[in-house]
Amino acid sequence: MDVHLYAWIITVAIMVVILAVDIFIIGRRPHEPSMKEAGLAIAVFVALAVAFGIGVYFVSGGDYAAQFFAGWVTEYSLSVDNLFIFVIIMTKLKVPRHLQQFALLVGIVIALIFRAIFIALGAGLISLFSWIFFLFGAFLIYTAVKLVIDYRKHNDDDPSNDDSGDNFAVRLVKKRFRATEDFEGTHLTVKRDGVRHLTPMLFVILALGSTDLLFALDSIPAIYGLTQEPYLVFTANVFALMGLRQLYFLIGGLLKRLVYLSLGLSVILAFIGVKLVLHAVHEYHLDEKLGLPFSVEIPIWLSLSVIVGVLAVTTVASLVKSRGDVSEKEDATAAH
Template sequence: MNVSGLEWGITLAVTIGILLFDVLVIGRRPHEPSRRETGTALTIYIALAVAFGLWTWFFHGSQYGVEFFAGWLTEYSLSVDNLFIFLIIMASFNVPRIYQQQALLVGIILALIFRGIFIALGAVAIEQFSWVFYIFGAFLLYTAIKLVKDTDHDDDGDNAVVRFAQKRMKFTDTWDGLRLWVHENGQRLMTPMFLVIVALGTTDLIFALDSIPAIYGLTREPYLVFTANVFALMGLRQLYFLLGDMLKRLVYLSQGLAFILFFIGVKLVLHALHENEVPFINGGENVPVPEIPTLLSLGVIIVTLLITTVASLYKTRVHDVRKNNGGSDEGSGGESGDSGAPADPQNDHSR
């Protein structure tokens, strides 16, 4: 894929411009955005991603267009799962609704920074060491298995880094927007927002470790890797407020992501074997194994996401109907409110 410096420059300028607009215009005053505001913004961001994919398809070739759409859908799915963890973090720290928009924006910017760093490192590693695909593949297989075993995110708002900060620093219970510390009685005290940002940052770091090998399993073009991640992060803040507790209804999201990551992990391992240069594997010669085409990968990703979404909504709908009829699902009623209404994210999972 031949991407000129001008094309890179325009892409970076547009990306920075959108982020600045989000920060300086939309996010300049703390507020809980309306459904109309979030729906409009989300529609625009998705339309931009689709338009970019079509532009890539027609100007760089159908293969690169397929790679972008496959990468974007995969990264978007991982970002939605990341967003679910954000929701739990907000609830765990009881972040006031008026400040959640600002905190989410910081979390998304941190995610973009971490992913940008790992994209660059991944590109260098792939260029220098072909065997890195073995590592990427093994890591995705491990992540997929871990996702299947651990689908309960209840502890994600209280990680080791947060606990370390709580033990080593002095805190106040006062919220003051995005301020990380305040001065009280001659002392510098960290605000609760500091812990929220730490939790969001460490979560972003973990998801970046998952997402970069996944995207490099679908395309080796750094430009497509970067743009797929950027478009996957756009609109997540609006999606958080638009869907709210609907995210909790995607009960099979982790299983669907696990299958997608496992599939891409197998794809990476097969590619590594096909390009093998490791001396202790087949004497350093290429192993004649079939490779999975990106178009097939795109189909698998789309079908998996559709099945995951439909199955999740069906399960939660049946659960709500049984609750309304006084069924036997009372033991699991903590996920939703009475009469099938979603639970308030401020109360659910709170500590």
């Protein structure tokens, strides 16, 4: 895919303008978005992503368009899973609802910076070392197994016991600097008796930002398993993060009903991990040396079908399970 420098400049400029509007016009008034406001914003961002994918189809062809959509859907799904942790962080740090929008907005900007760095590093490594696909694939398979283990563990534990809101970065800053007990609006620091104090908002942003740094370790190898085009990797990540703040408020309650989401994502990550390993096998012509009568490369249309199919089955199964749990609770209440 031949992407000229001017295309990069125009794309980044448009993204910056959208973020600037979000930060300086919408974000300057801290509030809890209504369902209508959140739904409208998500619809606009999704429509923009679909329009972009269609544009890729007409400019570069169906294969690259399928790569973008597969990457975008995967990254969006991983972002939705990340919202579970964001909910826990906001709850543990007792962030007022009207300030959560600002915290999420700054957290997403930090996430974009981290993603850009990881995308550049990933592209550089891939261009120099084809064997990095073996490493990426193994890491995604490990992550998939870990997701299943965590799912089984959280079935027995209370999710509120999660320590995501008090990670190493937050503990380090708390230990070395003075801090206020209460939030001071959107201020990150305030002066008290001539001494600069940190506010809880800074700790919230630190928790969100450092947590997303860990998320990027999973998501960047995952999308490079679907496309090796840095331009598509970048735009898929940006579109996946756009509207995440509104999605947080729109489906906050629904997240609890997506009980099988982690399992579905584990299947997707394992599939992409295997795809990466097979791609590396093909790059080193090991399939030819083994005398295999077929190509081990998994086509992008199959990847997109697996991703969409797994997410559809996961969502339906989750909603059926949640509805069944509600019915059992109602029956138990009626019995008493």
